[in-house]
């Protein structure tokens with residue numbers, strides 16, 4: 345019974361995901377679904393990315409949070425169009441919620457939409473939203489065992505940002521083996537693109553933003 349209900353939810357989600365895909369295709373928009381644990385730095389990365397790409401790529405954001413519009417407020421300061429969704433307890437965004445949000449964005453004036461999913465390394469990875477690709481974020485403060493312990497998102501992501509690399513300067517005070525993370529992630533996903541970034545200092549943003557630019561031209 346449980347399995348049947350679970351399948352029905354996923355099927356209903358898939359039909360909205362397909363609608364979203366069609367809307368993105370019609371408007372020539374590249375959509376990313378950004379997924380990570382709470383606090384890995386998704387919003388900070390987005391604010392800096394919007395700044396770096398200003399005048400080059402037009403980016404719209406959909407913010408997913410359980411409560412508050414704090415993240416949308418941060419994005420709004422960049423002047424990028426943003427819509428906040430509150431799931432009120434839900435641990436991931438659904439394609440139906442995203443479908444409503446898309447309609448509030450100026451689609452004819454956007455090249456890329458990034459959906460910042462609810463902070464959670466597990467549930468969001470299995471709910472398709474109609475995105476072209478998933479982006480996983482892992483911050484060095486979370487520990488280097490995460491791709492091995494939470495494989496789903498790293499197996500499905502087109503790219504992974506290893507964020508807060510500025511903290512590696514703390515040396516022995518922080519235990520994070522980047523090589524281990526990369527090895528574990530590549531074991532799950534041979535093609536995953538990996539970027540080392542600090543949304544605080546801007547390190548690594550040149551490569552990450554060039555990659556986004558290249559993809560949006562295709």
Ligand SMILES: Nc1nc2c(ncn2[C@@H]2O[C@H](COP(=O)(O)OP(=O)(O)OP(=O)(O)O)[C@@H](O)[C@H]2O)c(=O)[nH]1
Pocket residue numbers: 380381382383384385386387388389415462463464507508509510511541542543544545
């Ligand atoms: N040192 C350091 N701190 C960072 C970096 N990126 C983000 N932070 C800090 O990490 C905290 C969380 O950042 P957010 O951008 O809110 O993280 P988030 O993933 O959007 O969080 P949720 O939306 O709650 O899931 C904030 O205090 C940021 O200032 C970084 O590269 N280095």
Ligand SMILES: [Mg+2]
Pocket residue numbers: 386387388415460
């Ligand atoms: Mg956030």
